[in-house]
Amino acid sequence: MLTKQKIKKQFGRNICRRCINKSYNVSLLNTDCYYNFPYPQKCPCCNEMKNIVTGFRLSGYLKSIVTKNTLNETE
Numbered sequence: 082m083l084t085k086q087k088i089k090k091q092f093g094r095n096i097c098r099r100c101i102n103k104s105y106n107v108s109l110l111n112t113d114c115y116y117n118f119p120y121p122q123k124c125p126c127c128n129e130m131k132n133i134v135t136g137f138r139l140s141g142y143l144k145s146i147v148t149k150n151t152l153n154e155t156e
């Protein structure tokens with residue numbers, strides 16, 4: 082299951098939605114996520130100014146459950 086704790090553990094901090102989708106092979110929508118509004122910040126993954134995801138709504142969690150995680154589990 083994809084969690085923000087897992088993302089922080091891997092990247093050191095929160096990253097943007099596009100990088101989450103790419104890194105974890107998920108297809109989260111804007112409405113699936115919480116952001117640290119109001120201003121975009123530099124994403125540590127793609128180095129672009131993006132809205133950084135700080136958490137997932139229930140719909141996002143459900144997607145992360147049914148989506149296969151392509152990364153190696155470290156736990």
Ligand SMILES: [Zn+2]
Nearest residue numbers: 097100124127
């Ligand atoms: Zn990014």
